[in-house]
Amino acid sequence: MVKHGPRPLVICGPSGSGKSTLLKRLFAEYPETFGFSVSHTTRKPRPGEQDGVHYNYVTKEAMEEAIKRGEFLETAVFSGNIYGTSKHAVRQVQAQGKVCVLDIEMQGVEQIRNSDLNPILVFINPPSIEELERRLRGRATETDESLKSRLETAKHEIQYGNKPGNFHCVVHNETLKQAYEELRDFIETELKREKQEGVTVSLKRVPLPEDF
Numbered sequence: 001m002v003k004h005g006p007r008p009l010v011i012c013g014p015s016g017s018g019k020s021t022l023l024k025r026l027f028a029e030y031p032e033t034f035g036f037s038v039s040h041t042t043r044k045p046r047p048g049e050q051d052g053v054h055y056n057y058v059t060k061e062a063m064e065e066a067i068k069r070g071e072f073l074e075t076a077v078f079s080g081n082i083y084g085t086s087k088h089a090v091r092q093v094q095a096q097g098k099v100c101v102l103d104i105e106m107q108g109v110e111q112i113r114n115s116d117l118n119p120i121l122v123f124i125n126p127p128s129i130e131e132l133e134r135r136l137r138g139r140a141t142e143t144d145e146s147l148k149s150r151l152e153t154a155k156h157e158i159q160y161g162n163k164p165g166n167f168h169c170v171v172h173n174e175t176l177k178q179a180y181e182e183l184r185d186f187i188e189t190e191l192k193r194e195k196q197e198g199v200t201v202s203l204k205r206v207p208l209p210e211d212f
């Protein structure tokens, strides 16, 4: 069997469920363990952006051909431009001995589940729709309209996330401390097992500041 490095980690959950907050802690506590893949896009680079660093910039034709060849795990269209995560980009992170973290939506999860990447699938579950709304309002990033649409989508996502068999772990994000510990313990156990099986991955931990 070809060795690819550590299994990728898929994090899924409704907007506002706490994915970015939890991942930020994970990256801070394990500075050598995790990495993000570089996505592809058909939009033009903005000043200061570097090809292969911020995105892989490609033409629409090239991207469409690559999608047809099945090279992408997931794609999405925003304001007329195609964006996507290629399998190759994930493999590049794995080749550095890092866990490739993929923050993706339900449709993407279905695609990656059926790929040969063998990802660890984690769902971040908010305590309730009401609390999710409070947190999204607290973040102050949404208009009334986008809030409504996010909450509507969240209902379906919560159902999907809690369906037995859909995820390897469901983290209930009640308090940040408890949710983070659940996530960290699950991932540590998994990575220790992979290490025992001969996969190279660093589990070096650095102390987080009290007020992180």
Ligand SMILES: Nc1ncnc2c1ncn2[C@@H]1O[C@H](COP(=O)(O)OP(=O)(O)OP(=O)(O)O)[C@@H](O)[C@H]1O
Pocket: 013, 014, 015, 016, 017, 018, 019, 020, 021, 022, 135, 136, 138, 139, 173, 174, 175, 176, 177, 179
């Ligand atoms: N356990 C918690 N208790 C209270 N507030 C929380 C908790 N977890 C996250 N939050 C807050 O909820 C808001 C949404 O969290 P975050 O931005 O991490 O969500 P997200 O899942 O990454 O959303 P998106 O998919 O829209 O990027 C943030 O303001 C965050 O500080």
